[in-house]
Amino acid sequence: KAGVTQTPRYLIKTRGQQVTLSCSPISGHRSVSWYQQTPGQGLQFLFEYFSETQRNKGNFPGRFSGRQFSNSRSEMNVSTLELGDSALYLCASSLRTDTSLASYEQYFGPGTRLTVT
């Protein structure tokens, strides 16, 4: 079974530009979460999508947005890039099947390394 795939793997952008990152979850997984990983802050939750709806959002500015398509693929967009947005952006998928309190194991992709100059 193929794992979580993310494209592109590496990206270099200039301050002020915008960027779109893509994530394809494991087949059958309907929940996709996004995390930002930096050396200083570690892994921080951005948002989660389930059934094409954003279910939770972390403490990030509105410049960070996302969406999920009917095939569960997800995209994340960052507008007006800042130097501090340089990070590894990780996508994780899970077998979540409903909005209950149950926990589901999350499986991560390889990430997209974004560098803002």
Added chain:
Amino acid sequence: EDQVTQSPEALRLQEGESSSLNCSYTVSGLRGLFWYRQDPGKGPEFLFTLYSAGEEKEKERLKATLTKKESFLHITAPKPEDSATYLCAVRGPNTGFQKLVFGTGTRLLVSP
């Protein structure tokens, strides 16, 4: 607010030298504690989920245990290929949410 603290930050072991990594957490109503392994330049790889105090899980040379305040990842007779950063994460009781709060990890280096 949910918090996770991992110690030590870095650990250097000789091959075969067993040790433990610590993950202390503060969360009201734990919904799951997760251990991941991350190699440089890669995404975290899922290892274990623990749900209640007293629970233990094993996989090869790794064994994870859970108490009401902390979790331990015991590494028995480690090999150089066990070198990686080990991450601990918790999930709180937010309804329907899958948000994980991560610690900053323990960098493990196993020398031959």
